[in-house]
Amino acid sequence: MSIPESITQKQLKDFKVFPKHVGVWEGDWIRLDANGQEIERFKGLLTKKIVDNQWVQTNIYEFADGRSVTQNFVGIVAGEDKIKIESSDPPFCNYTLIGEAHEDSLIIFRVWDKATGVLLAVETINLIDDNTCIRTTQGFTPEGKFRGVMVIQECRVG
Template identity: 70%
Template sequence: MNVAKTNMAIPDTETQPTMDNFKVFPKHIGVWQGTWIRLDADGKEIERFTGVVSKKIVDNQWIQTNTYQFADGRSVTQNFVGILAGKGSIKIESNEPPFSNYTAIAEEYGDDLVIFRIWDKATGVLLGIETINLSENNTCCIRTSQGYTAEGKFRGGMMIVERKIED
């Protein structure tokens, strides 16, 4: 058999990063339930609601659905898809407003921490930063976030405590 020489590199699938081989993201797979507490710029509580978050990896994509329940009976669902952005890094987007206007990168650090940054797609201005820390043998997720205006002024934050309810 005659094999032609080529300069094209053949990808080594064993060294290519896949989300299944990340250190932190696979620990988040499952269904989580918790309470979101939104705070204004002075730290005063302005809203509290519950949510259920489903997280999974399908075909090397991060698939996440957040469903929020509010005291007034409203229910809101948001869907996100993440693609590989590098080792330990996922670019997350949504087709649904307002998140369709944002670009987000989630990066894992160490064994339990994800730092999530959100930018305005049109301006490139950083609008938010969130830390997501796993604890209690990966059954509790503590999330804190900071939100900023387009001018860079702190507009408030959020505290989220979730418990894994299903693998």
């Protein structure tokens, strides 16, 4: 008789870093091009939960021109302190996202194009204290050229 996967699988709530991010986070997002020139600036409100051993995240972005964009993500355990994130929302529905925890406060996400396997982004998420998170993302073109960076400072608000 085999042991059900749900019993043998590591529980997300027991991971080193991901549970520390559960809550509501608000922040400022700044996108820079490959030359360091600002392209865009907007606000983000992120809700992060662990539900039935899945990472459930909703990002709501608010832009100065009044636009609002919502992105929904669901993550599953993919290994020791590693999760695989998926989304049904464009453009993330076209990407594979893997996040791995390092030490006690750092997560490194890698983002690949599902169709080509090309690496499109690497993001570091550094929890510098219980209520402050600094994120940086390096973006790449499908040809592997540096596209720019995104810098995000978030504070826990709930």
